[in-house]
Amino acid sequence: LFRSDHSLVEQKRYEQQVVSDFETALRERQFQIYLQPQISSQEGLQGAEVLVRWVHPEKGLIPPMDFIGILEKTGLISRLDANVWEQSAELLQRWEGTEKEKLYLSINLSAKDFYYLDVYETVTALVEKYGIDPGKLRLEITESVLMSDVDKLLAITRKLHQYGFFIEIDDFGKGYSSLSMLKDIDADVLKIDMEFLHETEHEEKSRIILGSIIDMSKKLGMSVITEGVETKVQMEHLQALGCDMFQGYYFAKPMPVSDFESKYF
Ligand code: C2E
Ligand code: CA
Ligand code: CA
Numbered sequence: 620l621f622r623s624d625h626s627l628v629e630q631k632r633y634e635q636q637v638v639s640d641f642e643t644a645l646r647e648r649q650f651q652i653y654l655q656p657q658i659s660s661q662e663g664l665q666g667a668e669v670l671v672r673w674v675h676p677e678k679g680l681i682p683p684m685d686f687i688g689i690l691e692k693t694g695l696i697s698r699l700d701a702n703v704w705e706q707s708a709e710l711l712q713r714w715e716g717t718e719k720e721k722l723y724l725s726i727n728l729s730a731k732d733f734y735y736l737d738v739y740e741t742v743t744a745l746v747e748k749y750g751i752d753p754g755k756l757r758l759e760i761t762e763s764v765l766m767s768d769v770d771k772l773l774a775i776t777r778k779l780h781q782y783g784f785f786i787e788i789d790d791f792g793k794g795y796s797s798l799s800m801l802k803d804i805d806a807d808v809l810k811i812d813m814e815f816l817h818e819t820e821h822e823e824k825s826r827i828i829l830g831s832i833i834d835m836s837k838k839l840g841m842s843v844i845t846e847g848v849e850t851k852v853q854m855e856h857l858q859a860l861g862c863d864m865f866q867g868y869y870f871a872k873p874m875p876v877s878d879f880e881s882k883y884f
Pocket of ligand 2: 668727759789
């Protein structure tokens with residue numbers, strides 16, 4: 620009892636530490652963007668997902684898992700996300716006029732962002748400030764974003780889509796995927812997590828479902844990206860099912876922007 624109690628106290632203390640370090644971290648640019656390539660087996664590198672890392676002066680590199688949840692609980696996530704999105708827009712601008720200008724960046728949106736921020740206003744302001752093509756800033760939203768206040772959120776995503784942003788449905792198949800959601804949302808890309816195949820003994824069934832999801836997406840006019848691809852065999856299976864876009868350790872782990880630039884250009 621003492622120990623579990625103790626670890627709860629520890630957890631609480633850790634959370635408070637994150638919250639109290641946050642402002643300084645933001646000001647001192649400790650939140651850095653890492654990029655993980657999104658690759659077409661036909662045409663090579665197409666873009667990258669932007670994944671944040673906290674480069675803490677004492678604790679070193681902190682993965683998102685250790686702070687995103689805490690920032691979501693406290694609403695601070697919207698301040699972080701607005702910062703990450705701005706770094707991404709800045710980078711797209713820096714790439715303009717270079718051979719990297721054809722690449723897009725996919726940024727992550729948290730459900731809480733829609734409560735604490737005017738998401739539409741924030742991202743369109745970034746597009747204008749940096750003079751970038753909204754189609755190059757892809758917005759990854761998970762289905763959980765649509766769990767509450769569906770109508771409001773569908774209206775916002777529709778407006779974003781009309782403005783020219785690409786909408787990606789993140790983590791499809793991971794949680795409570797709802798097929799009816801697919802009929803209501805204006806999405807361009809369905810992003811399927813490989814866990815879909817990992818987490819089951821019924822591999823054959825998963826494959827049938829996955830194949831059907833891929834077919835359905837195409838018929839609905841959406842493209843499909845599979846993420847979490849770790850082996851060549853996985854990639855080949857997915858190709859056989861009709862998926863041509865991939866993201867995963869098999870190709871590359873998320874890396875600092877400068878590494879990404881020197882690796883691919
Ligand atoms: P996510 O959006 O699903 O991002 C994909 C995660 O899978 C990343 O973890 C990535 O490093 C990891 N991954 C990529 N390829 C592989 C693979 O082949 N195998 C395995 N096992 N994992 C792979 P990461 O970077 O630790 O991020 C974790 C989560 O944190 C993200 O999941 C996303 O939900 C959240 N996150 C990251 N950056 C941001 C951000 O800027 N804003 C918000 N709101 N959330 C973020
Ligand atoms: Ca994502
Ligand atoms: Ca994902």
